Amino acid sequence: MMDAWVVARPGPIATNPLERTRLPVPEPGPGELLIKVEVCAVCRTDLHLAEGDLPPRRPRTVPGHEVVGRVTALGPGTEGPAPGTRVGVAWLRSTCGECRYCRRGAENLCPSSTYTGWDADGGYAEYLTAPADYVYPLPEDLPAEKLAPLLCAGIIGYRALLRCDLPPRGRLGIYGFGASAHITAQIAMAQGASVYVMTRSPAAQELARELGAVFVGGSADTPPEPLDAAILFAPVGELVLPALEALDRGGTLAVAGIHLTDIPVLNYQRHLFQERTLRSVTANTRADGREFLRLVAAHPPRITTTPYPFDAADRALQDLAADRVNGVAVLLME
Structure with missing residues (x-):
């Protein structure tokens, strides 16, 4: 048996939707790995x-999809990392490999895709299983606490950076400055971009200044210069309008979240004319993940984390909801 957290009763975080429980250690199936969790970041x-x-x-799912752990067993017929190998488990769990999206390299759009911590139990537990073809090898010389945020906050932020079509040495606006944004900002700066951060949290504003943002303001403030591109990380549809309005001609806004509140009515002249573009970001491909991990190996970002013991997973989500987390919340198994 193992300790785990499950989503028992979905609802406002103040109603304690998470429940700590005991579950059987899962058995890896064909093509799968059994992984002992070291750290799971909170997304x-x-x-x-x-x-x-x-x-x-599915009922009573174990959440968590930014997992650093060790392979402890291989399922039947599995060719993959040997027991003891450190691996990362991310959001994308599986795809069909056969549909027209998979065949053209857009597996993140596969209609049959499944996701860690949503379609299958995730990393808020001592163990989880994952398909061997969807895990990432991880270095041994870095703390697991600093690696875990790369597996979603990092990868999806990188996908959003690709989707916003930032020109070389361009001006990038970032709306919301939490886990994913603070990593993405550093990647953009390493590539020569100037970063403008709009966020409501005073702690996040201070972190943005420390990391080198050229402008830091409130969540809907107007940056001092037109933006070449922007990424919306905050799940707030009302921010789409000021973000679009801040774009220069031909600029692109990418919305990085899986969930967004309703977007108010757009004014064509103010928000979209002059060939501005609004794009969504849907998960990521494994190629995105591999490319991002190679990039951060060459240019390691500063990862700011707020650690929580495993038995405080519910408090970590409450703090995230209340903007009390600086950087990335991480659950430490030991």
Whole structure:
């Protein structure tokens, strides 16, 4: 048996939707690995699942999809990392490999895709299983606490950076400055971009200044210069309008979250004319993940984490909902 947290009753985080429980250690199936969890980072997607913004796909699911752990067993017929190998488990769990999206390299759009901590139990537990073809090898010389946020906050932020079509040495606006944004900002700066951060949290504003943002303001403030591109990380549809209005001609806004509140009515002239573009970001491909992990190996970002013991997973989500987390919340198994 193992300790785990499950989403027992989806609802507002104040109603304690998470429940700590005991579950059998899962058995890896064909093509799967059994992984002992070292660290699981806490993602806003976990909060959306707990609160019911993401409709549960199965009852009493174990959330968590930014997992660093060790392979302890291989399922039948599995060719993969040997026991003892450190691996990362991310949001994308499986795809069909056969549909037209998979065949053209857009497996993140596969209609049959499944996700860790939503379609299958995730990392808020001592053990989890994952398909061997969907885990990432991880270095041994870095703390697990600093690696875990790369597996979703980092990868999806990188996907959003690709989707916003930031030109070389361009001006990038970032709306919301939490787990994913603070990593993405550093990647953009390493590539020569100037970063403008709009966020409501005083702690996040201070972190943005420390990391080198050229402008830091409130969540809907107007940056001092037109933006070449922008990424919306905050799940707040009202921010789409000021973000679009801040774009220069031909600029692109990418919405990075899996959930967004309703977007108010757009004014064509103010928000979209002059060939501005609004794009969504849907998960990521494994190629995105591999490319991002190679990039951060060459240019390691500063990862700011707020650690929580495993028995405080519910408090970590409550703090995330209340903007009390600086950087990334991480659950430490030991």
